[in-house]
Amino acid sequence: MIEVRNLTRVFRTYKKRPGFLGGLYGLFKRDFEEIAAAKEVSFDIAEGEFVGFLGPNGAGKTTTLKMLAGLIYPTGGSARVAGFDPTRRENAYRRIFALVLGQKNQLWWDLPAQESFLLLRHIYNLPAADYKATLDELVELLGVGPKLNVMVRELSLGERMKMELIAALLHRPRVLFLDEPTIGLDVVSQKAVRQFLRDYNRRHRVTILLTSHYMAD
Numbered sequence: 001m002i003e004v005r006n007l008t009r010v011f012r013t014y015k016k017r018p019g020f021l022g023g024l025y026g027l028f029k030r031d032f033e034e035i036a037a038a039k040e041v042s043f044d045i046a047e048g049e050f051v052g053f054l055g056p057n058g059a060g061k062t063t064t065l066k067m068l069a070g071l072i073y074p075t076g077g078s079a080r081v082a083g084f085d086p087t088r089r090e091n092a093y094r095r096i097f098a099l100v101l102g103q104k105n106q107l108w109w110d111l112p113a114q115e116s117f118l119l120l121r122h123i124y125n126l127p128a129a130d131y132k133a134t135l136d137e138l139v140e141l142l143g144v145g146p147k148l149n150v151m152v153r154e155l156s157l158g159e160r161m162k163m164e165l166i167a168a169l170l171h172r173p174r175v176l177f178l179d180e181p182t183i184g185l186d187v188v189s190q191k192a193v194r195q196f197l198r199d200y201n202r203r204h205r206v207t208i209l210l211t212s213h214y215m216a217d
């Protein structure tokens with residue numbers, strides 16, 4: 001399902017010298033530094049597998065997931081997800097994967113989650129019956145029914161993450177990229193999210209690639 005070969009991303013960053021004179025110097029001569037955020041990453045993941053992606057801060061996990069989602073371009077190597085080349089950003093590919101970034105909000109802050117879900121229904125052009133069945137199943141599994149009409153900014157971190165997961169799964173993706181979906185959650189919520197993902201993976205055979213700093217994940 002996922003084939004990654006020598007995937008590499010080098011960022012070129014400007015190194016500013018300290019202080020005002022350093023800034024002045026930078027106007028005439030720029031010192032660049034090349035940082036390999038991901039260096040020759042290779043792996044294979046079969047359909048339906050649930051894989052944890054571990055590594056210290058700065059190892060390149062988020063960068064790799066962003067390349068697999070087509071958000072940033074690799075500077076070397078290649079990747080295939082379900083036969084698609086993510087760098088081409090084809091609509092057919094966008095319909096079959098989802099990316100959840102635990103450190104970022106993807107839902108509309110000033111709207112109840114339910115409204116963002118409706119927007120997604122239109123973006124993905126989901127038939128009403130499918131949408132309702134999927135939403136009901138996810139809401140039931142995650143136990144967030146009473147919170148659907150609450151502004152996202154008023155939700156707790158754990159409730160918000162559950163809503164983010166629902167938003168990511170509404171279009172029934174076959175591949176799920178999760179970047180620290182349990183970050184900052186209390187042990188009970190971490191367990192709930194973990195259990196949900198495990199059940200969902202078994203039930204629907206989605207392929208999941210998850211990063212986390214909690215070994216229990």
Ligand SMILES: Nc1ncnc2c1ncn2[C@@H]1O[C@H](COP(=O)(O)OP(=O)(O)OP(=O)(O)O)[C@@H](O)[C@H]1O
Pocket residue numbers: 011012013035036037038055056057058059060061062063064
């Ligand atoms: N846009 C960017 N420009 C320059 N350097 C970057 C950029 N994005 C990431 N990096 C660098 O690439 C390296 C890998 O970053 P990345 O976010 O992929 O790590 P990570 O494994 O997800 O770490 P963490 O566990 O802290 O989330 C880091 O050294 C980071 O500073």
Ligand SMILES: [Mg+2]
Pocket residue numbers: 061062063179
């Ligand atoms: Mg990261």
